[in-house]
Amino acid sequence: MELLFPSLSILLSSFLFLSIVVKVVKRLITSDGNIKLPPGPWKLPFVGNMHQLLGSLPHHILKDLANQHGPLMQLQLGEISTIVVSSPEIAEDVLRTHGIVFAQRPQLLSMSIITYGFRDIGMAPYGDYWRQVRKICTVELLTAKQVQSFHSIRQEEVSALVKSVSSNEGSQINLSNKIFSLTYGITSRAAFGNKCKDQETFSSTIREVVKLISGFSIADMYPSFRVLQLISGLRQKLGTLHQKSDKILQGIIDEHRERMESGKISEGEAKEDLVTVLLKIQQLDYLEFPLTDNNIKAVIWDIFSGGSETSSTIVDWAMSEMLKNPRVLRKAQDEVRQVFHGKGDVDEASIHELKYLASVIKETLRLHPSLPLLLPRESRENCEIMGYQVPVKTNVIINAWAIGRDPKYWNEPETFYPERFLKTSTDFKGTDLEYIPFGAGRRMCPGIMFALPNIELPLAKLLYHFDWNLPSGMRHENLDMTETFGVTSRRKDDLILIPTTHSHSSAA
Numbered sequence: 001m002e003l004l005f006p007s008l009s010i011l012l013s014s015f016l017f018l019s020i021v022v023k024v025v026k027r028l029i030t031s032d033g034n035i036k037l038p039p040g041p042w043k044l045p046f047v048g049n050m051h052q053l054l055g056s057l058p059h060h061i062l063k064d065l066a067n068q069h070g071p072l073m074q075l076q077l078g079e080i081s082t083i084v085v086s087s088p089e090i091a092e093d094v095l096r097t098h099g100i101v102f103a104q105r106p107q108l109l110s111m112s113i114i115t116y117g118f119r120d121i122g123m124a125p126y127g128d129y130w131r132q133v134r135k136i137c138t139v140e141l142l143t144a145k146q147v148q149s150f151h152s153i154r155q156e157e158v159s160a161l162v163k164s165v166s167s168n169e170g171s172q173i174n175l176s177n178k179i180f181s182l183t184y185g186i187t188s189r190a191a192f193g194n195k196c197k198d199q200e201t202f203s204s205t206i207r208e209v210v211k212l213i214s215g216f217s218i219a220d221m222y223p224s225f226r227v228l229q230l231i232s233g234l235r236q237k238l239g240t241l242h243q244k245s246d247k248i249l250q251g252i253i254d255e256h257r258e259r260m261e262s263g264k265i266s267e268g269e270a271k272e273d274l275v276t277v278l279l280k281i282q283q284l285d286y287l288e289f290p291l292t293d294n295n296i297k298a299v300i301w302d303i304f305s306g307g308s309e310t311s312s313t314i315v316d317w318a319m320s321e322m323l324k325n326p327r328v329l330r331k332a333q334d335e336v337r338q339v340f341h342g343k344g345d346v347d348e349a350s351i352h353e354l355k356y357l358a359s360v361i362k363e364t365l366r367l368h369p370s371l372p373l374l375l376p377r378e379s380r381e382n383c384e385i386m387g388y389q390v391p392v393k394t395n396v397i398i399n400a401w402a403i404g405r406d407p408k409y410w411n412e413p414e415t416f417y418p419e420r421f422l423k424t425s426t427d428f429k430g431t432d433l434e435y436i437p438f439g440a441g442r443r444m445c446p447g448i449m450f451a452l453p454n455i456e457l458p459l460a461k462l463l464y465h466f467d468w469n470l471p472s473g474m475r476h477e478n479l480d481m482t483e484t485f486g487v488t489s490r491r492k493d494d495l496i497l498i499p500t501t502h503s504h505s506s507a508a
C-alpha cells in the first residue's frame with residue numbers, strides 16, 4: 001500500500017505533463033505558418049519564453065530582451081502569445097492609433113475573484129459597463145471638486161504624520177512604513193468617511209492580494225488547464241482574502257445605507273465620502289446597468305488597490321532619490337521653505353508654487369513609475385503594427401519603465417535630474433508617449449487628480465519641517481535603491497532615516 005501513493009502521484013504528474021505537451025504541440029502544428037509575428041527570443045516547446053523571465057524583475061528582463069529583439073517583441077508565455085512594447089513610437093500605435101483594438105484587458109482567472117467577476121474599472125471588459133463605471137469615476141468620484149473637498153482630511157492626516165516624525169526626532173524612523181499608512185489612511189477616510197474600525201485589516205488584505213497577484217501566475221499562463229489553478233492554491237488564497245475584504249466592505253455599505261435612510265447623511269452634504277456618492281448613484285433609475293452592492297465594492301476595491309500603493313511608492317522613491325542626491329534635496333527644501341516662509345506650515349493653497357518639487361515628482365515618476373508594466377491589454381481583433389501581425393487575443397505588455405529610460409528621448413536617462421522637467425512641456429497626461437507613468441489612451445489612469453495632492457502635500461511638509469539624514473555611517477551615494485518584485489515597484493528595503501526638526505517650523 002505504501003508504494004501506491006508515490007506511483008500514483010508520478011502517474012498523475014506524467015499524465016498532466018504529457019497532456020500539456022500534446023496540447024501545446026497541437027497548437028504549434030495548427031498555427032498559421034504564414035503569419036509574420038514580431039521578432040522574439042527562441043522559444044522552448046512547452047514553456048515558450050517563461051524561463052527567460054526568471055531571476056530578475058520582469059521590467060528589467062523585458063528591457064534587456066527588447067534591446068536584443070526590438071521594441072516590438074513577441075513572447076510565448078505558456079499558452080499565451082504576448083507582445084511587449086518598449087518604445088514611444090510603438091506605444092503610440094498600440095495606445096492611440098489602434099487604441100480601440102487594444103482597449104481590452106485579458107480576463108485572468110485570478111483577477112475575476114477579487115474584482116467580483118470583472119465588475120471593477122481596471123479589469124472590466126472594454127464595453128458599455130466599463131464606460132458607465134469609468135464615467136462614474138471621472139465625473140462623480142475623482143473630480144477636481146471632489147478631490148478638493150478632501151483637503152482637510154489630507155491636512156489632518158499629513159499633520160499627524162509630521163507630529164509622529166517629530167516625536168522621534170534624532171532617532172531612526174522607518175519612513176516607508178509611515179508613508180504607506182498615511183496614504184491608506186487618507187484613502188480610507190475619503191472612501192469611507194471617518195476612519196473605519198477595520199481599516200487596518202482592510203489595508204493589509206489589499207497588500208496581501210497585491211503581493212499574491214504580482215508577476216506572472218503559472219495558472220494564468222495555462223488557462224485551459226484548470227487543474228493548475230487548484231494545484232497552485234492561488235485561487236483558494238485569493239478566495240479567502242476576498243471573503244475577508246468583502247465582509248468589511250459590505251459592513252461599511254450597510255452602515256452607510258442605514259445612516260442615509262435614517263437621514264443622518266443629508267442630501268448634498270458638503271463633504272461626501274465615496275461610498276455615499278456611490279450609494280446615491282445606485283438609487284438613480286436611469287442607469288443602463290444597475291449598480292449593485294457588488295459593483296460598488298469592486299469600484300471601491302479599485303480605488304484602494306489602484307490608488308494607495310501607487311502614490312505611497314512615489315513619495316517613498318522621491319525621498320530616497322533626494323537623500324541619494326543631496327543637491328536636489330537642498331534645492332527642494334530651499335524652495336518650500338521660501339514659499340512658506342513665516343507661515344509655520346505648508347498649505348495646499350500655495351502648493352502649486354513649488355515648481356521644483358513638481359519636477360522632482362515628475363522625475364521620480366519617470367525613473368520609478370509605480371506600475372513599471374502598464375496593466376495588461378489584449379487585442380480584440382487582428383492588427384498590423386510596423387508590418388508585423390498581432391493576432392486577436394494577443395496579450396500586450398507595455399514597458400513604461402523602459403520607455404521612460406529610452407536614450408532617444410531622455411538625456412542621461414539613468415540620472416535623477418529633476419531640472420529636465422523645468423525646461424520641457426512633456427507631461428504625464430497621456431499625449432507624450434515617451435512619458436507614460438499613468439498610461440495613455442482609453443484605459444489611462446483616471447486617478448491622477450486624486451493621486452497628486454497625496455504625493456505633493458506629504459513631500460512638501462516632510463521637506464519643510466525636517467532636515468533628513470541617513471543612519472550614521474551611511475554615505476548618501478551608498479543608499480541602496482534596489483526594487484522589489486511586485487505589481488508596484490517598491491523599494492526592496494524600507495527607507496530608514498533620521499529626522500531633525502527645522503528651527504522655523506511649527507513642529508519644533
Ligand code: HEM
Pocket residue numbers: 121122123134142302303304306307308310311314369370371374375376436437438439440441442443444445446447448450451
Ligand atoms: C501615483 C499614482 C498612480 C499611478 C502612477 C497610477 C498608474 C496607473 C497606470 C499605469 C494605469 C494603467 C493605465 C493603462 O493601462 O494605460 C492605471 C490604471 C488605473 N488607475 Fe491609476 N495610478 C495612480 C493612482 C491612482 C489613483 C489614486 C486611483 C484611484 C483613486 C487610480 C485608479 C486607477 C484605475 C481605476 C485604473 C484602471 C483604468 C481603466 O482600466 O479604465 N490610480 N493607473
